[in-house]
Amino acid sequence: MNMLKGRVGLIMLGTALLILPFVLGMAGTAWVRITNFAVLYVLLSLGLNIVVGYAGLLDLGYIAFFAVGAYVYALLASPHFGIHLPFWIILPIGAFVACIAGMVLGAPTLRLRGDYLAIVTLGFGEIVRIFMNNLSNPINITNGPKGVNLIDPFHIGPINFAKTDTFAGLDVSGPIKYYYFLLVVLMVVIVINRRLQDSRIGRAWVAIREDEMAAKAAGINTRNIKLLAFAMGASFGGISGGMFAAIQGFVSPESFILNESIMVLAMVVLGGMGNIWGVVAGAIVLAFVPEVLRYTVEPAQMALFGRTLVEPEVLRMLIFGSALVLTMRFRPAGFWPETRHKREFIEPAEK
Amino acid sequence: MTSTLLEARGVGKRFGGVQALKDVSITINQGEIYGLIGPNGAGKTTFFNVLTGLYPRDGGEVLFAGKPLNLSSPHEVAKAGIARTFQNIRLFGNMTSLENVMVGRHVRTHAGVVGAILRSRSEREEEDAIRRRAEELLHYVGVADRANDLARHLSYGDQRRLEIARALATEPKLLALDEPAAGMNATETAALRVLIEGVRNDGLTVLLIEHDVKLVMGLCDRVAVLEYGEKIAEDVPAVVRADPKVIEAYIGTSAH
Ligand SMILES: Nc1ncnc2c1ncn2[C@@H]1O[C@H](COP(=O)(O)OP(=O)(O)O)[C@@H](O)[C@H]1O
Numbered sequence: 227m228n229m230l231k232g233r234v235g236l237i238m239l240g241t242a243l244l245i246l247p248f249v250l251g252m253a254g255t256a257w258v259r260i261t262n263f264a265v266l267y268v269l270l271s272l273g274l275n276i277v278v279g280y281a282g283l284l285d286l287g288y289i290a291f292f293a294v295g296a297y298v299y300a301l302l303a304s305p306h307f308g309i310h311l312p313f314w315i316i317l318p319i320g321a322f323v324a325c326i327a328g329m330v331l332g333a334p335t336l337r338l339r340g341d342y343l344a345i346v347t348l349g350f351g352e353i354v355r356i357f358m359n360n361l362s363n364p365i366n367i368t369n370g371p372k373g374v375n376l377i378d379p380f381h382i383g384p385i386n387f388a389k390t391d392t393f394a395g396l397d398v399s400g401p402i403k404y405y406y407f408l409l410v411v412l413m414v415v416i417v418i419n420r421r422l423q424d425s426r427i428g429r430a431w432v433a434i435r436e437d438e439m440a441a442k443a444a445g446i447n448t449r450n451i452k453l454l455a456f457a458m459g460a461s462f463g464g465i466s467g468g469m470f471a472a473i474q475g476f477v478s479p480e481s482f483i484l485n486e487s488i489m490v491l492a493m494v495v496l497g498g499m500g501n502i503w504g505v506v507a508g509a510i511v512l513a514f515v516p517e518v519l520r521y522t523v524e525p526a527q528m529a530l531f532g533r534t535l536v537e538p539e540v541l542r543m544l545i546f547g548s549a550l551v552l553t554m555r556f557r558p559a560g561f562w563p564e565t566r567h568k569r570e571f572i573e574p575a576e577k
Numbered sequence: 578m579t580s581t582l583l584e585a586r587g588v589g590k591r592f593g594g595v596q597a598l599k600d601v602s603i604t605i606n607q608g609e610i611y612g613l614i615g616p617n618g619a620g621k622t623t624f625f626n627v628l629t630g631l632y633p634r635d636g637g638e639v640l641f642a643g644k645p646l647n648l649s650s651p652h653e654v655a656k657a658g659i660a661r662t663f664q665n666i667r668l669f670g671n672m673t674s675l676e677n678v679m680v681g682r683h684v685r686t687h688a689g690v691v692g693a694i695l696r697s698r699s700e701r702e703e704e705d706a707i708r709r710r711a712e713e714l715l716h717y718v719g720v721a722d723r724a725n726d727l728a729r730h731l732s733y734g735d736q737r738r739l740e741i742a743r744a745l746a747t748e749p750k751l752l753a754l755d756e757p758a759a760g761m762n763a764t765e766t767a768a769l770r771v772l773i774e775g776v777r778n779d780g781l782t783v784l785l786i787e788h789d790v791k792l793v794m795g796l797c798d799r800v801a802v803l804e805y806g807e808k809i810a811e812d813v814p815a816v817v818r819a820d821p822k823v824i825e826a827y828i829g830t831s832a833h
């Protein structure tokens with residue numbers, strides 16, 4: 227009975243997700259794009275969840291791996307170097323390069339925890355961005371602040387993700403195609419996350435988060451297992467970055483500022499660290515709310531006062547900030563916490 | 578014929594101005610219950626921490642099962658076959674009891690990220706075996722009824738037992754217990770004693786730090802006494818108990 231209910235729910239959710247882009251498309255293609263970026267944020271949050279939620283390593287520079295993936299894609303599929311590899315080759319390369327970057331970050335920081343780790347990772351994120359900004363001299367690798375333009379869209383056989391195709395009388399725009407692609411990637415990433423969570427490695431991550439010294443004494447090679455968390459998280463970031471570059475058609479260092487790292491961290495924490503569905507929900511909410519505000523704040527003020535009193539951007543950040551503060555005040559473990567964290571935050575500490 | 582399991586030679590450890598261990602040498606035989614006693618602050622816990630690689634040592638070496646232990650790598654110590662518990666219980670509080678013990682299987686199992694993601698058949702079989710072994714161990718120490726409760730919600734005595742189960746999950750040759758009876762009532766202590774004897778009868782060697790002198794004297798085959806980081810006696814309980822130096826050490830600090 228319960229299983230039947232679950233299955234019906236799943237089918238309904240699946241159907242909703244399948245027709246969603248067409249419904250959104252009626253409100254304008256912009257909303258499909260916004261949805262795509264929201265899914266990218268979900269992917270990023272799930273990657274960061276491994277590092278922060280499972281292994282308990284506070285990483286404030288996570289967007290660097292997104293940047294690495296995006297630049298790998300941009301450089302291997304654009305006129306910049308005249309290289310045009312297909313996406314299914316570049317995405318794994320991007321994941322691999324990001325994974326290496328994750329280990330480069332991880333290796334020297336393994337002895338650090340908490341605040342110290344946060345500061346070093348924050349620095350790492352900025353260093354990567356500054357590199358992207360300056361690697362145009364003496365050899366032009368990244369094209370500096372101007373960024374890389376005219377990035378190839380995905381191609382699957384004859385289907386070009388930058389163009390609208392008509393399938394069975396249905397117009398399928400580029401963003402809609404990306405949407406379906408992202409949906410498939412998202413499902414794969416969720417399955418991977420769940421399987422990792424209930425595995426020998428996943429338990430070792432949580433053990434390190436809970437008590438590193440006890441984890442060591444219980445026989446866990448904490449150095450390797452932490453590196454693995456950084457590497458896995460970074461790989462997810464790299465794949466997401468590659469898709470971002472293709473969807474956007476353009477990358478520049480500006481997209482990878484500290485604010486973005488903080489945003490992704492906020493998604494993980496707000497939704498509920500360590501709980502996959504919490505993280506997914508947190509990312510969706512935080513990705514959509516600002517966009518909804520962006521589209522409603524100005525028209526609403528025009529209708530009410532006949533002019534714009536508060537810039538949408540200002541109000542957006544104000545509401546956004548207050549929401550975060552209130553959440554942390556009233557639901558400190560996030561909206562949908564991992565049961566473990568929930569108890570940890572809500573019960574008074576014993577001992 | 579008894580064979581030596583562990584031989585510590587000239588182990589030293591200093592914290593700033595405190596010489597916590599001074600040239601400590603002990604020998605533990607295969608299959609015995611070896612007691613380590615001494616007044617508070619004598620260096621017993623420090624000896625455990627050095628032995629299990631959690632604190633860097635200042636000198637000395639340890640031979641275990643005939644081979645030198647790599648004391649700079651705690652997980653290699655665990656792999657070599659030394660498992661421990663902590664004086665101030667250190668469980669993974671927000672994991673279930675069962676998961677805590679499953680973590681102990683880490684060092685004897687192999688599944689990596691790829692196996693976990695693909696759920697390969699060997700990975701699934703290993704995972705089943707980990708779970709089964711963990712359940713057995715929960716039964717063995719007597720906390721099976723709390724398998725799915727968070728470790729932090731267990732009673733004090735159950736937490737101590739759970740920590741022993743986690744240690745046993747690593748398949749140790751030597752089980753090192755740091756004041757396992759601390760905070761236990763008489764009934765719990767009696768049950769603990771049965772548990773420790775059972776562990777030894779199953780072929781393990783036990784290194785026991787204990788404050789409860791009666792428990793140590795009744796349970797241990799041999800006892801070493803530390804005072805101010807130095808070993809002042811090592812013998813069978815009856816001899817140690819009668820040693821004037823030991824009596825002095827205990828009377829000198831019996832105020833606590
Ligand atoms: N991490 C540490 N840092 C500084 N001093 C320590 C540390 N651990 C133990 N000590 C000191 O070493 C001495 C021995 O402590 P310990 O090994 O805990 O004694 P015991 O377990 O026999 O009661 C004490 O003086 C204690 O204060």
Ligand SMILES: [Mg+2]
Nearest residue numbers: 621622623664
């Ligand atoms: Mg002690």
